[in-house]
Amino acid sequence: MNLLQPAKWVELYGDYLLKFALFRLNDVALCEDLVQETFLAALKASENFKGESSEKTWLTSILKNKIIDEYRKKSRSKIVDDETQQEETDFTDFFEKNDNDFGHWQTEQKPIAWEKSILDKMVTQEYYQVLKKCMRKLPELQFNLIQEKFFIENDPKNICKKYNISQSNYWVMIHRVHMVLRKCIEINWVK
Amino acid sequence: MKIVRFISISCKESTQLSTKKLEQKLSWKEAILLQFHILICTPCRYFQQQVNAIHSSIRNLISNDKILNTKLSEEKKIDMQAALNKAQSEIPSN
Numbered sequence: 434m435n436l437l438q439p440a441k442w443v444e445l446y447g448d449y450l451l452k453f454a455l456f457r458l459n460d461v462a463l464c465e466d467l468v469q470e471t472f473l474a475a476l477k478a479s480e481n482f483k484g485e486s487s488e489k490t491w492l493t494s495i496l497k498n499k500i501i502d503e504y505r506k507k508s509r510s511k512i513v514d515d516e517t518q519q520e521e522t523d524f525t526d527f528f529e530k531n532d533n534d535f536g537h538w539q540t541e542q543k544p545i546a547w548e549k550s551i552l553d554k555m556v557t558q559e560y561y562q563v564l565k566k567c568m569r570k571l572p573e574l575q576f577n578l579i580q581e582k583f584f585i586e587n588d589p590k591n592i593c594k595k596y597n598i599s600q601s602n603y604w605v606m607i608h609r610v611h612m613v614l615r616k617c618i619e620i621n622w623v624k
Numbered sequence: 625m626k627i628v629r630f631i632s633i634s635c636k637e638s639t640q641l642s643t644k645k646l647e648q649k650l651s652w653k654e655a656i657l658l659q660f661h662i663l664i665c666t667p668c669r670y671f672q673q674q675v676n677a678i679h680s681s682i683r684n685l686i687s688n689d690k691i692l693n694t695k696l697s698e699e700k701k702i703d704m705q706a707a708l709n710k711a712q713s714e715i716p717s718n
Binding site: 439440442443444451452455461465472473476477524528537538543545546552555556560561568579589607608611612614615618 | 635636637639642644668670674675681685686694696701705707708709712
């Protein structure tokens, strides 16, 4: 317990944790509740804190589990997940499947040119809204990977360990994320 | 034709390499294969350019986003700290 300073948590980590949750859930009231629950859960579990990670990392991991619970509440049925999982690994929704061929783009999936004026606008609030919308559409694990990679700046080795996935699986998923995000932005922003 | 095969990668592989390139340095062989492919394949050239742009836009989102300017209100902070203090006082060992 003496490793932790609950009296300073709200001041030190409140805003950070709120942002962390908002990035994922986009509902201020819900996120505030989750932050509060995180502090209370942390207090109850304080004996488990061994000081191996920082207080901040530890609190964040508790919050993350709460966010994942929220997602479970909303998640689709398992059967649908299995189907998309299949699609996710063979990429047949993007590329033609033909052993003798070079794996060309499906006609309707071919990237189109984005004008320079479009690329220049990728710093506007309108664009960020589209980007966030597209990111939220990602399956949970893929979204978590993106969050780890960009928001927490965790390196791939640690991420793989944490989510118990192989390096090659990690790359397949990041590849997948790029394919899906690009397409989603093209549909919702460029066209 | 064999030589073309040898130095050719599929569009799928090219997009994989474009992805990988954002995270780590490609081997010289991978770098050449990707460059060669992109030279002759317009959709994959667009893909690389656009994915690069999206990648940096996510970084910008994280540093500029309105979310990052959202803060807990002072009231909310006081409420939270009060709940925390109350919970703490209820733990007998402390």
